[in-house]
Amino acid sequence: MTSITVQANAFSTLGGRKAAGFSFAVVLLPFLLYAAFFIAPVVLIAVQSLTPYVVGSNGGLSDAGGLTLDNYAGVFSPTFRSVFTDSLRNALAGSLLCLLIGYPVAYFISTRCSERLKPWFLVLVILPFWTSYLLRMLGWRILLGANGDISAVLQSLHLLAPGQGLLFTQAAVLLGLVYNFLPVMILPIYVSIERLSREHRDASRDLYARPWETFLSITLPLTYPGIMAGMTVVFIMMTGDYVTPELMGGAKGMMVGTLIYSQFLQGENWPLASAMSLSLVFVLVVAVLAMSAVGSGLQRLPTLFRRVTR
Amino acid sequence: MVMEMTSGSTKSCAGEQNAVRFRGVSKHFGEGAHALTVIRDLNLTIGKGEFFSLLGPSGCGKTTALRMIGGFEHPSEGDVLLDGESIIAVPPYRRDINMVFQSYSLFPHMDVYENIEYGLRRKKVPRQERRKRIADVVALAQLDDYVSRRPNQLSGGQQQRVALARALVNQPKVLLLDEPLAALDAKLRGTMQEELRRIQREVGITFVFVTHDQQEAFALSDRVAVMRAGRLEQAGTPLELYNQPATRFVADFVGQSNFISGPVCTTARCLLELGQEGDRVFLPAEAPGTAATIVVRPERIALHADQPELQGESLSRLAGVVSENTFLGSKHVLRIKTCLPEPILVEASHAAVSALAPEPGRSLWLSWRSGDGALLAD
Numbered sequence: 001m002t003s004i005t006v007q008a009n010a011f012s013t014l015g016g017r018k019a020a021g022f023s024f025a026v027v028l029l030p031f032l033l034y035a036a037f038f039i040a041p042v043v044l045i046a047v048q049s050l051t052p053y054v055v056g057s058n059g060g061l062s063d064a065g066g067l068t069l070d071n072y073a074g075v076f077s078p079t080f081r082s083v084f085t086d087s088l089r090n091a092l093a094g095s096l097l098c099l100l101i102g103y104p105v106a107y108f109i110s111t112r113c114s115e116r117l118k119p120w121f122l123v124l125v126i127l128p129f130w131t132s133y134l135l136r137m138l139g140w141r142i143l144l145g146a147n148g149d150i151s152a153v154l155q156s157l158h159l160l161a162p163g164q165g166l167l168f169t170q171a172a173v174l175l176g177l178v179y180n181f182l183p184v185m186i187l188p189i190y191v192s193i194e195r196l197s198r199e200h201r202d203a204s205r206d207l208y209a210r211p212w213e214t215f216l217s218i219t220l221p222l223t224y225p226g227i228m229a230g231m232t233v234v235f236i237m238m239t240g241d242y243v244t245p246e247l248m249g250g251a252k253g254m255m256v257g258t259l260i261y262s263q264f265l266q267g268e269n270w271p272l273a274s275a276m277s278l279s280l281v282f283v284l285v286v287a288v289l290a291m292s293a294v295g296s297g298l299q300r301l302p303t304l305f306r307r308v309t310r
Numbered sequence: 311m312v313m314e315m316t317s318g319s320t321k322s323c324a325g326e327q328n329a330v331r332f333r334g335v336s337k338h339f340g341e342g343a344h345a346l347t348v349i350r351d352l353n354l355t356i357g358k359g360e361f362f363s364l365l366g367p368s369g370c371g372k373t374t375a376l377r378m379i380g381g382f383e384h385p386s387e388g389d390v391l392l393d394g395e396s397i398i399a400v401p402p403y404r405r406d407i408n409m410v411f412q413s414y415s416l417f418p419h420m421d422v423y424e425n426i427e428y429g430l431r432r433k434k435v436p437r438q439e440r441r442k443r444i445a446d447v448v449a450l451a452q453l454d455d456y457v458s459r460r461p462n463q464l465s466g467g468q469q470q471r472v473a474l475a476r477a478l479v480n481q482p483k484v485l486l487l488d489e490p491l492a493a494l495d496a497k498l499r500g501t502m503q504e505e506l507r508r509i510q511r512e513v514g515i516t517f518v519f520v521t522h523d524q525q526e527a528f529a530l531s532d533r534v535a536v537m538r539a540g541r542l543e544q545a546g547t548p549l550e551l552y553n554q555p556a557t558r559f560v561a562d563f564v565g566q567s568n569f570i571s572g573p574v575c576t577t578a579r580c581l582l583e584l585g586q587e588g589d590r591v592f593l594p595a596e597a598p599g600t601a602a603t604i605v606v607r608p609e610r611i612a613l614h615a616d617q618p619e620l621q622g623e624s625l626s627r628l629a630g631v632v633s634e635n636t637f638l639g640s641k642h643v644l645r646i647k648t649c650l651p652e653p654i655l656v657e658a659s660h661a662a663v664s665a666l667a668p669e670p671g672r673s674l675w676l677s678w679r680s681g682d683g684a685l686l687a688d
Contacts, residue, residue: 203415205402207429221419
């Protein structure tokens with residue numbers, strides 16, 4: 001009797017070990033991939049950013065001895081700093097525009113469409129992703145060029161001088177960024193509006209709130225997580241984007257991604273490029289933290305107001 | 311038709327008595343071949359200060375009717391009146407009506423105080439009065455200890471009381487409650503029923519309560535409307551519904567019933583007549599047609615060892631044999647085989663049972679006062 005119990009226990013422990021081993025294996029593979037293709041390159045870049053640049057080297061990993069902070073001083077030199085601030089400004093303006101356009105779209109799909117139509121509208125939102133990114137950007141270049149249809153309309157309205165196009169301006173860069181990342185803003189907001197029950201809005205209407213009061217006091221605060229998710233992701237993606245500024249802004253639209261790209265592949269100063277990359281990560285972390293602080297501050301304002309005027 | 315005219319001419323007077331009135335209301339969802347009719351030609355009057363229940367199985371249209379009073383659904387045909395005036399064109403936020411939603415729908419980003427305050431702020435009630443009214447309703451709903459909590463820090467019963475307070479604080483003309491007790495466990499539900507009844511008596515506001523629970527509707531309501539498949543089956547006090555059910559559905563829905571049907575024989579009041587000295591079943595009133603169905607409640611039937619004396623047509627009697635005797639604690643339920651196709655259910659007290667010892671197989675007589683039966687319309 002006793003021995004049977006012991007054996008059963010032994011089996012169950014063995015089973016337990018097997019299960020533990022399995023779950024370990026499941027975690028191990030992604031971890032190895034992550035270590036090999038993310039952590040290792042980041043460490044490599046970090047080391048590079050502290051390595052002195054050898055003038056006249058043709059790029060590649062610098063193997064000059066000694067450690068230096070010169071590269072970081074280079075990053076914050078006036079030329080590069082203005083590109084950094086331009087990038088952050090473009091990304092902030094772009095993500096705010098995305099929010100302004102994306103929220104009404106998400107709201108419309110979630111609250112004004114029948115359940116049957118919703119999936120079709122969502123497909124429309126992500127449809128642009130189904131064609132080549134480059135193709136879409138080249139299309140925009142034609143429309144925005146000096147002879148393009150959009151420029152022609154603006155010229156006839158005397159908003160643009162004859163023969164002038166929108167292409168290679170900051171406005172074109174912003175337009176490209178918003179166009180590309182709008183779906184990334186719409187989807188999390190859509191999900192947050194979907195999760196908000198219809199009954200909450202009904203309850204607000206029942207308690208004498210006009211439609212816009214219901215929106216401001218109930219719908220907007222309760223979809224705040226979706227807004228913040230969309231803002232954060234879009235902001236980060238926009239700051240790092242280098243193809244859109246290159247194609248839409250040319251030399252005038254240079255953003256930090258373009259700068260890093262050119263330092264790696266044209267200037268061939270890898271230590272400086274590495275320092276820029278890490279600085280960008282740091283600046284992004286600070287910017288996102290600041291954004292969420294401002295966001296949650298804004299979110300607390302109505303509560304504060306209600307407390308004070310209670 | 312004449313009655314319609316009369317009630318129409320005295321509308322302003324009647325309007326004083328009626329809080330809510332449905333006039334020929336129908337509601338269809340969808341269009342064409344896919345159209346679904348949820349409410350058919352509903353005519354219903356809810357009196358001022360009444361605790362009124364809409365009772366019926368799920369899908370009978372009771373919640374849709376309630377949402378129409380609140381303004382969340384619009385009738386496809388007909389009119390809904392509040393204090394004698396049509397309100398179908400008035401949006402919910404301009405109606406002097408508040409609702410307690412089935413899932414309470416408290417605002418999760420506001421504490422209890424702010425939830426209760428929400429309607430008053432929208433109505434721009436001045437600060438001093440706001441504070442006073444909230445204090446009153448917090449005391450009424452016994453929420454003193456919870457005002458600064460968020461909804462997710464409250465139990466189901468507490469959330470329910472907050473939802474009630476949030477609606478009542480606005481002192482609406484009508485309070486709508488959509489199965490507010492459905493999510494609570496049985497014991498808490500009993501307590502909340504008593505509390506609802508107490509609060510309604512204290513504030514005197516018209517309550518319209520939706521439920522599928524017959525006992526709940528009867529325990530709470532002054533009057534109950536039974537609905538089925540979008541139609542009003544019968545409206546009346548719980549006693550009327552129980553004692554004089556108009557249809558087989560109502561009789562069945564609001565309690566145990568024995569149905570006796572057949573062709574009307576010899577006299578207009580006689581439903582069943584067997585042998586010279588045998589079974590006699592009389593109708594409580596003259597039946598309009600040649601066939602009739604009556605319902606007799608199990609607890610209205612008396613048991614006798616010997617044949618009871620007939621008293622004209624005021625007593626009905628049947629001979630039978632006990633087929634089953636179930637002891638339910640406070641009472642016995644007997645199934646008795648008679649000359650009718652269905653066995654008759656009888657609820658009997660301990661005293662009646664111990665006097666007769668009705669073991670299965672024992673022959674005995676059943677009787678009830680003919681007036682205790684109810685003539686059904688269908």
